[in-house]
Amino acid sequence: MNTVGRVYLVGAGPGDPELLTVKALRLLGEADVVVYDRLVSEEILALVPDGVSRIFVGKASGNHALPQDEINRIIVRLALAGHRVVRLKGGDPFVFGRGGEEALALAEHGIPFEVVPGITAATACAAYAGIPVTHRGIASGVQLVAGHCRGTVPLELNWKTLADRELTLVFYMGLANLSEIRAGLISAGRSGGTPVAVVAEGTKPDQRRLLTTLDRAPEDVAAAGIAPPAVVIIGDVVNLSARLDWFVPEIGAQSTVAQARHG
Numbered sequence: 001m002n003t004v005g006r007v008y009l010v011g012a013g014p015g016d017p018e019l020l021t022v023k024a025l026r027l028l029g030e031a032d033v034v035v036y037d038r039l040v041s042e043e044i045l046a047l048v049p050d051g052v053s054r055i056f057v058g059k060a061s062g063n064h065a066l067p068q069d070e071i072n073r074i075i076v077r078l079a080l081a082g083h084r085v086v087r088l089k090g091g092d093p094f095v096f097g098r099g100g101e102e103a104l105a106l107a108e109h110g111i112p113f114e115v116v117p118g119i120t121a122a123t124a125c126a127a128y129a130g131i132p133v134t135h136r137g138i139a140s141g142v143q144l145v146a147g148h149c150r151g152t153v154p155l156e157l158n159w160k161t162l163a164d165r166e167l168t169l170v171f172y173m174g175l176a177n178l179s180e181i182r183a184g185l186i187s188a189g190r191s192g193g194t195p196v197a198v199v200a201e202g203t204k205p206d207q208r209r210l211l212t213t214l215d216r217a218p219e220d221v222a223a224a225g226i227a228p229p230a231v232v233i234i235g236d237v238v239n240l241s242a243r244l245d246w247f248v249p250e251i252g253a254q255s256t257v258a259q260a261r262h263g
């Protein structure tokens with residue numbers, strides 16, 4: 001092959017294969033090679049036709065299987081070899097997915113690319129936990145926040161900008177830093193009684209939802225044994241979950257709905 005190929009930066013959504021976009025499904029069927037991350041679910045990988053090459057470049061927090069530069073090099077090399085590459089990423093490629101860095105690497109090499117958005121974990125997990133992230137009279141905005149930093153660097157966020165009671169916060173990768181998140185938000189003026197939902201393995205048969213409050217969240221998460229991937233949703237909209245929780249994980253899965261009760 002001597003013509004340059006094309007790269008599709010495709011969001012796979014949060015896990016439920018039915019949340020894949022029609023465009024993503026079509027591109028999987030037309031790909032020469034699929035380069036995918038750890039958070040892409042087995043059910044979605046099963047949609048890749050037999051005979052299409054798959055390259056796993058997945059990363060676990062603190063355990064980087066492949067450095068980002070190496071991933072960039074792989075997709076550039078595949079495209080320069082003339083392949084039609086689907087770069088499949090969990091959720092949305094441009095939301096904490098480093099899709100922007102990959103797009104820049106492609107642009108630098110003059111490789112044509114397209115971005116196919118996916119449903120990001122924040123809105124998907126909230127929806128599957130019965131939480132509207134905005135709600136008239138309760139929350140007029142939502143903010144997506146990275147809850148971890150590289151290596152052992154402490155979490156440094158502008159807590160004041162996150163203190164507004166009408167702002168729903170959704171922390172990605174925040175489980176390990178829940179104590180810092182609690183301290184930062186409370187010091188900036190958020191009430192310790194602010195409702196919190198932690199949604200792990202969102203939209204999948206083994207989804208878990210923990211309802212708690214800001215002042216108890218780290219301890220309740222530890223007691224419930226909740227593990228990543230999980231989002232932490234903070235704000236008064238979480239109270240709606242008790243009435244709007246609709247998702248019934250599949251029978252046979254190890255799903256639990258944990259409700260922390262206090263006082």
Ligand SMILES: C[S@@+](CC[C@H](N)C(=O)[O-])C[C@H]1O[C@@H](n2cnc3c(N)ncnc32)[C@H](O)[C@@H]1O
Nearest residue numbers: 091092095097120121172173201202229230231
């Ligand atoms: C590197 S970020 C990738 C986010 C992704 N690009 C997106 O738009 O959802 C990984 C984090 O996303 C969140 N996440 C992704 N999928 C999830 C799921 N199914 N349930 C809960 N959290 C999820 C977790 O906070 C996880 O640590």
